[in-house]
Amino acid sequence: MIQAVLEVRDLRIEFPTRHGPLVAVDGISLAIAPGEILGVVGESGAGKSLTGTAIIGLLEPPGRIAAGEIRLEGERIDRLAHDAMRRIRGRRIGAIFQDPLTSLNPLYTIGAQLVETIRTHLDVDQGGAREKALALLREVGIPAPEARIEQYPHQFSGGMRQRVVIALALCAEPRLIIADEPTTALDVSIQAQIIQLLKRLARERGTAVMLITHDMGVIAETADRVAVMYAGRIVEIGPVREVVRAARHPYTAGLMGAIPKIGAGAGKHRARLVQIEGAMPRLNAIPSGCAFHPRCERCFERCTRERPEPRPVGANLAACWLYDDERTSAKA
Amino acid sequence: MTNEPLLRLEDVGRDFDVSRPWLNRVLEHAPRQLLQAVDSVSFDVRKGETLALVGESGCGKSTLARLIVGLYAPSRGRIEFDGVDISDPATGAQTTQIRRRMQMIFQDPYASLNPRWRVRDIVAEPILVLGLLKNKDQIDGRVAELLTQVGLTPDDGQKYPHEFSGGQRQRISIARALSGSPEFLVCDEPTSALDVSVQAQILNLMSDLQAQLGLTYLFISHNLAVVSHVADRIGVMYLGRLVELANAKDLFANPRHPYTRMLLDAVPDLEMSGRQRTPVAGEVPNPLSPPPGCTFHPRCPHANERCRAEKPPLVWRGETASACHAVEENRI
């Protein structure tokens, strides 16, 4: 088996408060292989973005990794000092955020920012770095890069800015890219362009991509595998096809049914959307047992008491007592 | 649903003055600059139907919503509500009467409720301002009834907005909008700030309320899937102009305008049918200097000389209207 680029095991992120620690991410495990795009999907408050920030070592205090480990190509990176982590970030992990404006310095030309990043991480001279910057801009699909490299971020449109941010993330040829809602701020037509670009990069460069988003549509288009998060835990993880078309966990199934679909009987014949009652629990009031049980239509007594761990169900792993071995064998 | 129009827009346009301050204009010899946010838009909304307007950011759909409810005055054209001219929001003794019958639901549930007011005061404000009920007990009863109607409890009236989740806040907004027993609701992206599972709750609630109260909706959204789920008819906007208007079914089965086709192609494929998305080249041009002729021509695969020179008018064919020379000439 090929070594995973990223491996996260039993990661737990806590925020200490005076009423005791709030557990924002609770024991999640996942791995991404070279060239693979892992989608991490969940609604707001699920802990997906925190997981991403923890991996790139940018967790804002007082938030802290309370347990578990993060390995980049086999090497532990969750206990590294700031300086060491800064060298890894950019060099071996690239990051793309939702708002391209905040990732770029408005006072420098994009050429200057690219060249500086390249020279920080790679051993090249000014001319070489500029050549590489042009090649990168070309690769992310910016027309006339020779002219645009001298321009400032505000002279770029939203979609073009996000391309520049991607180019910036690619400067040092990282093995892993963490993309947190990279298309959310963009219009649908531009979204499609950025998704294509991410897919091509993963395929051609063998870069592992962790794509964090709330948009199932983007995941379905882009990811190879998908992890569904709820209240700080992974409730289901598996190949994208399986999760999208044959969700095992009731939350995933509900989520898929809640998405309006084009052509599902437009006009007066439209069906009601599947509705999950209630809302994601707040961090200080996560229910006992399975965190989803108060909203789950198939909840039974055990769900309120015991917390289910992810277990194999078909091609997926699902954290749900419906798929408990004893129960299934008792039925059979 | 009847064919009788409840709302009628005739060649409505709205410009915004985006010039630099007077002193800068004089010193820098900069000309006055007008942004044409809405450009001669005409359509009817029929009693009992849901008409949706879709388009990408900056297409003028939100400005149009605000023109209709009187937050802006139109620069040109005429807006009629149930036969009464309401183009000038400042005049007319009937405006209170009209305002009672027409309400608006906003996009951001965190900004649309005054954070320092109790929910019952927020919901009761229109009743008091429009002078619908005078007696305090009657008002309290009505507020309790409204909160129940949107799926909250009368006790929730004692709380402040920050005690509610995004979805519950949007329910409060809806209760407030319904407090004057309106016939017509303008909904500006009512679910785009919400998570999918909550979005489903709100969309279902809105369709229940429409059935119970016989409401007419003007539904504004950037999300084609949502629009396909709620709308009877759909209007597509691009750079301030209405480019296509059709029954929901027809629009998805047989899109006419090249921009509509492009939007449909760009929708993420949740069914995972393997359909290749056609990424569209180019981006929305700067609305301050829109291209001459048809504003879509720089991105349009079917553009010819006429498209570059002449603005296409909205032409009706049966139940469908589109503003495209190529469609009119049967070139596509």
Add this chain to the structure above:
Amino acid sequence: MNLRALWGHDLAYSFRSSPVTIAAALLTLICVGAALLAPWLAPYNPFDAAALDLNAAFAPPAWIPQGTAGHLLGTDDQGRDLLSTIMYGARISLVVGLAAVLLSMLLGVTLGLVSGYFGGRIDALIMRIADVQLSFPPILIALLVDGVARVVLPSSTHDEIAIPVLILSIGVAGWVQYARTVRGSTLVEKGKEYVQAARVIGRHPLAIMLHHVLPNATGPVLVIGTINIATAIITEATLSFLGVGVPPTRPSLGTLIRIGNEFLLSGEWWITVFPGIALVTLVLSVNLLGDWLRDALNPKLR
């Protein structure tokens, strides 16, 4: 809200967990208490001209050999008991400081709200006046207002109206900061959808300003106000020190310092030093409270 909820409140928590703030609050409490209760606590009434004994003038503090037990902190050049005079003087300083800040707030919040909500020419006019005023030091503005008031009003009334004039001049000198802050937050709030929702139902602009925008735009004002009480007290002291403040017959802390200043070099240091310490203690503790309030209410720092 019951006591337990109040105790557990975030504000109360941040108060409890900061010893400096608790000390500052205690000091403020002592200063304000001594000032408010001066008529009952002070050993003498320094404003009672009949009780003055010029023979007792320049008595040093009690612990110095020539001192008398009756005057703990000694006496001033008129024979007034210094401790009593400081307590009465702090009263005047506090009243002037508080009233001046309230006046600045009232002016600033009103003008800022009008400026931000209506925009256009009104906004341009108010903000240009603010800019012009900001280009002068506040003390100069206060001196100017004070001077104008003295010219306009008959000189026989000067001593009686000294305190209102002082409040007016310090208040007028301080409105700009409030106006700018409130204008900024008004602009932000005005654009929010709840204001649009109120406009959709046709609420009068004044009602929207008062009921919707004002309560949401004035959060920072309280904090600025607390910090500015200290500044206003200093300004009052400065004006009194310069001789345009309250008259020597009813001295404030600033007046006392000025009086004492004349005798500093001749060895009667206590007349200026003790009011000085009182002033510093009062200003410092109020300032610390203001800083704490700013940090505790700023969600970004939490």
